[in-house]
Amino acid sequence: MIAGVFCLRKNPYSVRWCRFSSGERMPFLISVTSGLPLESPNYWITAHRRALGMQPNTLFNELRSLMHLYLWADLRGIDVSERLRDGVFLSLSEIIDLVGFCGRYLADILPELEQRRSNVVALVNRRKRPKEDAVQSGEKRNRLTVIRGFLDFTSADHLSELQKWPARWSVYDKMRRECLDRMGKYIGAIRAPNRDDVGQKEGLDPEVVKRLLAIVEPDHPDNPFRPEVRFRNYLIVRLLIELGIRRGELLGLYVVDMALSGAKGTVTIHRRPDDKHDDRREKPAAKTAARVLPLSGRATELLHEWVVEYRSKLPLARRNPFLIVTIPDGKPMSLSNINKIFQAIRKRVPGLPDELGPHLLRHSWNDAFSEQIDRKGNISPENEIKWRKRLMGWRSDATAQHYLRRTTRRRSNEFLAEIQEGLDIRMGDEGDDA
Template identity: 35%
Template sequence: MVLALLYRELTAAGIDLLQRLREGQFLTIPELNRLADAAQYWAADLSDEDVDERRGANVVDIKRIRMRRKAAVEERKAVDVATQASRLRYMADYLEFLVTYVSAALATALREQLVRESADALKAFRAQVPRVPKRAKLGAREGLSKEDQDRLLKVIHPDSPDNPWTDGFVRRRNWLIVVLLLATGMRRSELLGIQIRDLDQRLPKLRIIRRADAKEDPRRDQPNTKTNDRELELRPAIMRAVWSHIQNDRRKIKAARKYPQLIVGDEGFPLSAKSVDKLFVDLRQACPGLPVSLTSHVMRHTWNERFSEQAELMGLTETVEEKARNEQQGWADNSKSAATYTRRHTSRKGRELSLKLQEQLEQKDDTDR
């Protein structure tokens, strides 16, 4: 099954693997990234369209065309982390075996080139193998690691060559969306509900307001705020970016002037929740190294984990940290929601405490001797 997936992706890319190896050349990093990306999804959700074209198929079932179009709109379904890791390891081992097999029959110069290229490429490929949780509970959603967060911000920067969008307005708006989600930990629905009047014109602050069935919101499925109303303070640089977007980008779209919402589409209509979901699908496809679980809600988990790390650095007590978090997230004073959003931090602290206990045992053992 894994080899079938591997060869299907290579065929779709027009790659004859054995012929490539016989020429002393290995797969490139982008080509390996394509394999790594495919390994994250159910095989049934991956389109055969490119493969059919490469094979020169003359007749295509109309039902399959409809299924492809439907799959293009809907988000593909991810396999579990253990399956993804197993696929990547199997692919890497198989490719390494082929290199050894084919290189034995090559001239010295080609053999050395192939071995060298494959070693470097496979090292990078194996680095994408995710860590598999020991128990299902540990596989629950977590925030981004610091490395993934940096990678995300690099890809979505408006000037990045890897940015998946071509339109300048869309690039800058989507960058602002991700930055605001990471900076505040707000929900997708809260971001989409922000109106320009919710921004403080004198101070770097904005308000999150609950507006059920708002008359000024034309969206059929209005994004509703689930938490309490609250005021959030932003860094001045981020607030300047918000106002710059309003004055230099949003204002140029005449249709947007009819709506009070901060975040709008390039046609001026308030952005939908599905459009935000599609934004993260595009990001994952543009940067295969990003987690397949990347969504707007992962930004919320990421903020909460960074909040815990900063609270620890500041020496806050658990009670103070809990109250501060609840206030920032709009939760009730006695809410225990934080446990849902701080798994990575909690897991790290648990490992540190466990190692401290082991260290004490080692010291006692040395003393007894």
């Protein structure tokens, strides 16, 4: 059953969601003309990427990146499957061209493709075309990395079929390695945007977090929401701030994931990649590890009140297990609705940052965690990393660095100030004899 589509107007390719009877969701790269999946990309997704444990949303994004290879090939008159089957691969000039192509927006590519198919390329080439905007270097690198991974896997499959013919195997393998190595060098040369800390995303100042929590209180005079959704939206913002969880993790919570019997309850974050109960077009997903998190006394009270006094009265809420639902019908809330909540806050409440959103609150949680570690004063760096990873659901130590820019800046600036104070003292002791 088709559950969703990613397809721009006049794009010859689309990425479509399919949902199987088991509840599993899989994206497929489709030729719009034939309505059929492209064989090689979808074999790569199902036989290789899914087998490595990639989440459906990750597979979806990878197919969107791979789409650029086929759009480029259409514009250049290249048959990708034929090139890989015959071992011709891509020349150096074609690789350079593809690298530049992957830095373009689809909105710029599709008109050129339409013009080519309308046989007006000569006329277009005579015109002076406006300068096109380029995507961020990180997005360009992601696209090329996906394309290289696809070429690597698909060509390895063809290579395995040539084992009976050593001479042909050797030639194919040499051409394959040369192409992949060249692509790897160009990918490695793409610089990451903003290598320094200036302009990078940081958590909110504590005073801004307090102001946000105060304004979304249901009875606050500046509350930006209509009365019937104020309590739910306050609960959403409070849970994001207190737990530091992702919006997808919040929207994936079941009511039964809450343990609210005591003064302070708990919430269990589960990974449910193939949830039969979830028929949302863009399915929220828990990218991090499953874990049990404690709730504050206030959050426990709010959750109990939400479940008993509000959610239970919504007509469709009994038909699904999800904690956060829409009002007044009770359907599972979408990711876009979460974004709209923060959009309303930014638009209607002056003085809040323009980038305020669910993920920024995750950065803010990590800053609050670091400040608590500093106040304790006796926590080893090893335990700080271990505790942060468990609470955030991370498996890698390196991930934490992405969320610690504000804390790192504060700590390093404080250390620098101490050095400067020490220099002032020593210079004062030397007197003015010099």
